[in-house]
Amino acid sequence: MSVDEERRSTRVKRLPREVRERQILDAAVRVFSQYGYHNASMDEISEVAGVSKPMIYAYLGHKEDLFAACIRREATMLMEAIAAGVTTEQAPDMQLWHGLRAFFQFVGEQKQSWRVLHRQATSQGGPFSEELLAMRGRAINLVDALLVRSATTRGEAPAKSTEALAAALVGASESLADWWLDHPEVSDKTVASWLMNLVWMGFGDLVTGTVWTPTPE
Amino acid sequence: MSVDEERRSTRVKRLPREVRERQILDAAVRVFSQYGYHNASMDEISEVAGVSKPMIYAYLGHKEDLFAACIRREATMLMEAIAAGVTTEQAPDMQLWHGLRAFFQFVGEQKQSWRVLHRQATSQGGPFSEELLAMRGRAINLVDALLVRSATTRGEAPAKSTEALAAALVGASESLADWWLDHPEVSDKTVASWLMNLVWMGFGDLVTGTVWTPTPE
Amino acid sequence: MSVDEERRSTRVKRLPREVRERQILDAAVRVFSQYGYHNASMDEISEVAGVSKPMIYAYLGHKEDLFAACIRREATMLMEAIAAGVTTEQAPDMQLWHGLRAFFQFVGEQKQSWRVLHRQATSQGGPFSEELLAMRGRAINLVDALLVRSATTRGEAPAKSTEALAAALVGASESLADWWLDHPEVSDKTVASWLMNLVWMGFGDLVTGTVWTPTPE
Amino acid sequence: MSVDEERRSTRVKRLPREVRERQILDAAVRVFSQYGYHNASMDEISEVAGVSKPMIYAYLGHKEDLFAACIRREATMLMEAIAAGVTTEQAPDMQLWHGLRAFFQFVGEQKQSWRVLHRQATSQGGPFSEELLAMRGRAINLVDALLVRSATTRGEAPAKSTEALAAALVGASESLADWWLDHPEVSDKTVASWLMNLVWMGFGDLVTGTVWTPTPE
DNA sequence: AATGAATGAGTTTTCATTCAT
DNA sequence: CATGAATGAAAACTCATTCAT
Numbered sequence: 076m077s078v079d080e081e082r083r084s085t086r087v088k089r090l091p092r093e094v095r096e097r098q099i100l101d102a103a104v105r106v107f108s109q110y111g112y113h114n115a116s117m118d119e120i121s122e123v124a125g126v127s128k129p130m131i132y133a134y135l136g137h138k139e140d141l142f143a144a145c146i147r148r149e150a151t152m153l154m155e156a157i158a159a160g161v162t163t164e165q166a167p168d169m170q171l172w173h174g175l176r177a178f179f180q181f182v183g184e185q186k187q188s189w190r191v192l193h194r195q196a197t198s199q200g201g202p203f204s205e206e207l208l209a210m211r212g213r214a215i216n217l218v219d220a221l222l223v224r225s226a227t228t229r230g231e232a233p234a235k236s237t238e239a240l241a242a243a244l245v246g247a248s249e250s251l252a253d254w255w256l257d258h259p260e261v262s263d264k265t266v267a268s269w270l271m272n273l274v275w276m277g278f279g280d281l282v283t284g285t286v287w288t289p290t291p292e
Numbered sequence: 293m294s295v296d297e298e299r300r301s302t303r304v305k306r307l308p309r310e311v312r313e314r315q316i317l318d319a320a321v322r323v324f325s326q327y328g329y330h331n332a333s334m335d336e337i338s339e340v341a342g343v344s345k346p347m348i349y350a351y352l353g354h355k356e357d358l359f360a361a362c363i364r365r366e367a368t369m370l371m372e373a374i375a376a377g378v379t380t381e382q383a384p385d386m387q388l389w390h391g392l393r394a395f396f397q398f399v400g401e402q403k404q405s406w407r408v409l410h411r412q413a414t415s416q417g418g419p420f421s422e423e424l425l426a427m428r429g430r431a432i433n434l435v436d437a438l439l440v441r442s443a444t445t446r447g448e449a450p451a452k453s454t455e456a457l458a459a460a461l462v463g464a465s466e467s468l469a470d471w472w473l474d475h476p477e478v479s480d481k482t483v484a485s486w487l488m489n490l491v492w493m494g495f496g497d498l499v500t501g502t503v504w505t506p507t508p509e
Numbered sequence: 510m511s512v513d514e515e516r517r518s519t520r521v522k523r524l525p526r527e528v529r530e531r532q533i534l535d536a537a538v539r540v541f542s543q544y545g546y547h548n549a550s551m552d553e554i555s556e557v558a559g560v561s562k563p564m565i566y567a568y569l570g571h572k573e574d575l576f577a578a579c580i581r582r583e584a585t586m587l588m589e590a591i592a593a594g595v596t597t598e599q600a601p602d603m604q605l606w607h608g609l610r611a612f613f614q615f616v617g618e619q620k621q622s623w624r625v626l627h628r629q630a631t632s633q634g635g636p637f638s639e640e641l642l643a644m645r646g647r648a649i650n651l652v653d654a655l656l657v658r659s660a661t662t663r664g665e666a667p668a669k670s671t672e673a674l675a676a677a678l679v680g681a682s683e684s685l686a687d688w689w690l691d692h693p694e695v696s697d698k699t700v701a702s703w704l705m706n707l708v709w710m711g712f713g714d715l716v717t718g719t720v721w722t723p724t725p726e
Numbered sequence: 727m728s729v730d731e732e733r734r735s736t737r738v739k740r741l742p743r744e745v746r747e748r749q750i751l752d753a754a755v756r757v758f759s760q761y762g763y764h765n766a767s768m769d770e771i772s773e774v775a776g777v778s779k780p781m782i783y784a785y786l787g788h789k790e791d792l793f794a795a796c797i798r799r800e801a802t803m804l805m806e807a808i809a810a811g812v813t814t815e816q817a818p819d820m821q822l823w824h825g826l827r828a829f830f831q832f833v834g835e836q837k838q839s840w841r842v843l844h845r846q847a848t849s850q851g852g853p854f855s856e857e858l859l860a861m862r863g864r865a866i867n868l869v870d871a872l873l874v875r876s877a878t879t880r881g882e883a884p885a886k887s888t889e890a891l892a893a894a895l896v897g898a899s900e901s902l903a904d905w906w907l908d909h910p911e912v913s914d915k916t917v918a919s920w921l922m923n924l925v926w927m928g929f930g931d932l933v934t935g936t937v938w939t940p941t942p943e
Numbered sequence: 944a945a946t947g948a949a950t951g952a953g954t955t956t957t958c959a960t961t962c963a964t
Numbered sequence: 965c966a967t968g969a970a971t972g973a974a975a976a977c978t979c980a981t982t983c984a985t
Contacts, residue, residue, distance in 0.1 A: 129962095247463060269460055306985075628848060685897050746969085789954095964966100
């Protein structure tokens with residue numbers, strides 16, 4: 076091997092699999108989020124990742140697999156961000172409040188992730204929505220538990236529809252986050268408080284002027 | 293001329309432009325809703341419509357135009373369905389209730405329309421979301437007016453956030469309808485009542501067991 | 510038949526075949542000249558002609574036939590224009606001069622015709638060049654005869670290459686006319702005089718500053 | 727490995743980009759020249775080149791780009807052929823003579839190239855004629871310089887119209903070459919001498935029987 | 944005589960995917 | 965480990981041409 080070749084082989088790094096995978100996923104999230112699943116081309120992803128296409132296929136598999144991997148990773152990050160904001164020692168309304176704030180903060184900071192996660196995954200059928208459904212299920216469970224605990228704490232029997240309502244709340248959050256993507260001038264705190272008021276007070280109270288405000292911490 | 297021939301010649305040939313356009317739109321809604329905008333091929337649409345591709349291009353234009361035309365038509369139908377269910381003479385909560393019922397009924401009966409309208413149009417950028425945004429704007433205005441009227445009726449000043457809350461409600465409805473697509477075992481009335489409870493009573497009341505029920509008509 | 514229908518049927522003129530054909534040819538020349546043979550669409554021609562496509566097919570035949578008809582018509586007009594400018598009573602150089610002037614005048618006034626005639630027809634193979642070749646042959650014959658007569662008049666035997674030179678002159682004229690299309694700032698007279706100098710004097714004389722000028726009439 | 731396999735693997739597989747590009751350009755010139763720009767299909771070119779269509783697009787770009795690349799390549803070859811035949815040490819008339827000979831020799835040997843270069847490019851608008859115009863400009867400059875030098879050598883001031891006359895000569899050459907395409911029975915030397923006589927002697931001399939002949943070398 | 948309705952056949956172009964090195 | 969080279973398959977779109985009225 077000549078000196079030249081040696082130098083080149085040192086420059087052309089043989090990175091460990093883990094690092095390559097992260098590089099690729101980062102690039103994929105960026106490209107999918109910018110162009111959408113279909114308009115994103117493997118060529119572009121490989122270029123952005125600085126990795127040749129065969130490597131992508133070797134590490135992450137076909138386009139579908141790659142996209143699913145993106146969703147999985149981003150969904151996990153989101154759930155972790157929310158979990159970090161909430162502790163079961165807080166009062167129920169404060170738990171919800173912190174959860175919402177954490178959610179909208181994440182969305183605000185990771186718009187790309189959110190785009191991939193929600194808009195793209197939702198509109199593609201099959202395997203993708205499944206990944207998404209799984210995450211949504213976990214979120215719904217969290218909220219459901221919260222509602223049940225809230226009733227139990229007050230010594231009352233929980234309503235039967237808690238799970239459906241939890242689903243509705245999760246849906247409302249996703250939907251509002253989506254809306255927010257197109258209205259970036261509103262702050263994350265404001266958006267969170269709107270939704271908090273809606274779901275906690277209900278229009279019935281709202282129209283009377285009653286407003287929910289977080290208790291000072 | 294045999295019966296078959298007659299039937300065929302009645303079915304297939306030299307129809308006036310108007311009729312063909314409707315045929316094409318029907319087929320397009322079906323195909324777009326089933327495969328999504330990108331995976332839907334003009335070939336498939338033309339086959340389903342029983343019309344050659346050149347006719348599609350001649351009458352409805354390029355793929356984008358065709359899709360936009362679908363959205364426009366379906367959105368109009370939805371708004372009309374809702375408007376038909378609501379009259380301003382009803383009490384505010386009953387107006388909301390009837391609006392929600394009409395909405396979920398439409399979605400239940402026209403799942404295809406809804407798929408095209410919401411899922412697909414949302415995930416495609418640019419011109420498509422605009423058609424959708426326009427419709428959403430009209431819906432939000434309706435709800436906003438409702439909330440304002442509701443407060444005024446009670447002799448109170450309307451809250452400042454009514455428009456944002458209206459937006460949230462509309463978003464929640466869309467989101468819940470979307471969720472419902474994947475959970476067809478629930479009845480439309482049930483879904484509507486869930487959302488009604490959420491937005492009218494709020495979790496704050498709900499966890500205490502208070503429930504909103506429609507006043508008997 | 511109602512009054513309305515009658516009025517309309519009066520407006521929708523049933524023109525005699527001749528008139529229709531001219532309408533169509535005019536439109537075809539315009540469209541072919543603007544877009545080139547291939548990019549010109551029968552649709553566009555029918556629109557410009559104010560006549561439906563089936564009429565075109567009925568009167569002038571297929572696209573190729575139509576184009577050939579255009580060439581034929583325009584070529585005839587050009588030859589007639591030239592013939593009108595020249596009489597055999599003039600001195601040979603004056604005949605050439607008038608012929609050139611007539612040619613460039615025609616090209617200048619009928620740029621569209623010329624475009625169809627020369628540029629388009631030349632670049633399309635087969636049937637079209639034949640029409641063109643025929644016309645060019647007639648032109649070459651004219652010039653050839655001129656050269657021969659010129660020699661005979663001076664009591665000399667004509668050179669053997671007169672026909673080839675005639676061809677070269679015709680080619681030079683066509684070529685210069687083509688060049689002129691893209692340099693419209695030069696007057697037709699100037700262009701004609703350039704060519705006249707070139708072919709009559711030759712570079713050999715030209716570089717000595719000798720110039721041919723038309724004798725005053 | 728059998729001989730056949732070896733041969734095939736040497737012929738067909740994994741060639742470096744450079745080679746493939748040349749293969750493709752060769753095929754493109756052939757096909758464009760045979761069918762004309764519009765009637766040439768990328769399919770045919772790819773077949774003739776023995777390469778799949780995606781490679782063409784990857785290496786040479788869209789149809790327009792490919793065509794422009796053909797023109798550029800062939801034009802360069804032509805100019806080089808002419809330049810190789812002429813040296814400024816020769817007398818002016820000999821320079822012109824050698825230039826013409828080289829030109830007609832090239833056209834005679836590369837009829838395909840010439841077809842692409844001139845007929846096709848001329849009839850297509852825009853980007854293609856530009857490539858051609860550039861080359862023509864260089865040719866005209868050459869001739870212009872020649873004429874000016876010729877006058878200066880004789881101690882005379884050059885005529886003002888040298889550039890226009892240079893243009894006419896170039897046009898005449900192109901035109902004559904074009905004519906020659908359809909009259910292959912004439913030798914290249916003959917065609918060149920015809921044109922030489924025309925432009926150097928002029929008809930005025932010619933009709934008197936004066937003829938220019940190359941001085942023996 | 945005249946036309947709106949209709950299409951078969953073909954074109955360029957793009958992309959996910961895989962060898963051979 | 966890593967990649968440049970290569971392609972099969974399909975998609976959007978267009979157009980000359982012809983019926984049925």
